[in-house]
Amino acid sequence: GAGVSQSPSNKVTEKGKDVELRCDPISGHTALYWYRQSLGQGLEFLIYFQGNSAPDKSGLPSDRFSAERTGGSVSTLTIQRTQQEDSAVYLCASSFSTSSGDQETQYFGPGTRLLVL
Amino acid sequence: AQKVTQAQTEISVVEKEDVTLDCVYETRDTTYYLFWYKQPPSGELVFLIRRNSFDEQNEISGRYSWNFQKSTSSFNFTITASQVVDSAVYFCALSESYRGKLIFGQGTELSVKP
Numbered sequence: 001g002a003g004v005s006q007s008p009s010n011k012v013t014e015k016g017k018d019v020e021l022r023c024d025p026i027s028g029h030t031a032l033y034w035y036r037q038s039l040g041q042g043l044e045f046l047i048y049f050q051g052n053s054a055p056d057k058s059g060l061p062s063d064r065f066s067a068e069r070t071g072g073s074v075s076t077l078t079i080q081r082t083q084q085e086d087s088a089v090y091l092c093a094s095s096f097s098t099s100s101g102d103q104e105t106q107y108f109g110p111g112t113r114l115l116v117l
Numbered sequence: 118a119q120k121v122t123q124a125q126t127e128i129s130v131v132e133k134e135d136v137t138l139d140c141v142y143e144t145r146d147t148t149y150y151l152f153w154y155k156q157p158p159s160g161e162l163v164f165l166i167r168r169n170s171f172d173e174q175n176e177i178s179g180r181y182s183w184n185f186q187k188s189t190s191s192f193n194f195t196i197t198a199s200q201v202v203d204s205a206v207y208f209c210a211l212s213e214s215y216r217g218k219l220i221f222g223q224g225t226e227l228s229v230k231p
Contacts, residue, residue, distance in 0.1 A: 031217055043208065043221040050217065059218070091162065095217070105152070106219060108162035 002026070004109035006092050012115045013082055021077045021112045025094030032075050033095075033106060034067055038088035046090075049075065050097060082116045089113050119144045121211050123222035130199055131230050138194045138225045140209030146170075151185065151192045152210040152219065162208070168192065199229045 005024045013019050025032050034046040045059040049069040060066070064082075069075040079086055093106040120143040130136045142151065153165040166176065168185050176183045180197045196203055206226045210219040 033218065035219070042223050043219075045218040045220070048217050056218065089160065093162075093219075105164055105167045106217075107164060108154075110159075110161045 004092055004094050004107055006090075006109040006112050008112060009110065010113045010115075012117065014117050015084060016081055018078065018080045019082055019114065021079075021090050021114070023075045023077070023092030023094075023109060025073065025075070025092070026107060028096065029094035029107075030072070030097045031095045031106075032069055033093045034075070034077050035091045035093065035108075036088045037091060037111070041088075043091075046077070079114075082114075084116050087114055087116045119146075119211055119213065119220045121209050121220050121222035123207075123209055123225050125225045126223070127226045127228070129228045129230065132201060133198050134229075135195060135197050136199050136227065136229075138196075138207050138209075138227065140192045140194065140222060142190050142192065142209070142211045144211060144213060146213045148213070150212045152212070153183065153192075153194050154208045154210065155205045156208065156224070157205040165194075196227075199227075201229050201231055203227060204229045 004026055007022045011019055030051050032049045035043055036046055037043045047060055047067045048056040064080045067075060067077045089111040091108050091111045093108045095106045096104045122141045124139055149170045151168045155163045155165055166183055173185050173187055182195045184193045206224045208224045209222040212219050
């Protein structure tokens with residue numbers, strides 16, 4: 001079946017503008033994650049959605065970052081008033097969650113490469 | 118606090134050599150999962166293996182093998198008879214059961230030369 005898809009694949013924006021990044025998880029996966037990969041910070045967790053539960057936002061670096069997941073499927077990560085330090089690859093992953101709440105393997109999308117000028 | 122350390126930043130080998138990528142982790146949980154992912158030049162993270170903290174059996178998959186040792190908090194990855202296509206950045210990661218998020222190491226860039 002289809003894997004995780006993300007759009008756009010590349011995004012160039014000017015400092016101060018808002019951007020929206022989209023993630024389509026694997027069909028049937030109940031958990032969705034956003035990560036960021038940058039040269040200085042490596043791979044870091046941003047936010048996690050699990051079913052109808054409140055998301056785990058503990059990794060969001062500032063209040064300029066927000067995310068939502070509509071209908072338990074597609075997710076949008078929004079960065080407001082972008083800064084140059086936001087330049088990174090934003091990765092989305094999804095996983096299936098067992099009935100006991102345990103997490104299965106996360107499968108990653110190809111990422112969105114964001115460049116803030 | 119959870120932490121994953123991949124001390125080897127870069128490794129360069131010649132094709133057909135065996136190579137081991139080291140991974141050391143820290144966690145206070147008794148139930149956790151360990152992972153290895155491969156990131157080829159194309160950029161997409163490819164899942165390789167997931168191990169439960171209760172299962173210390175070593176695993177072999179073709180030319181790949183993994184050595185999990187709780188006593189030393191290590192989960193090392195060996196590629197036997199390396200090939201040029203193995204060139205990639207390899208990430209070790211830890212997740213604690215029920216919390217889901219992955220804690221990644223800094224990655225080891227493996228270069229296999231013909």
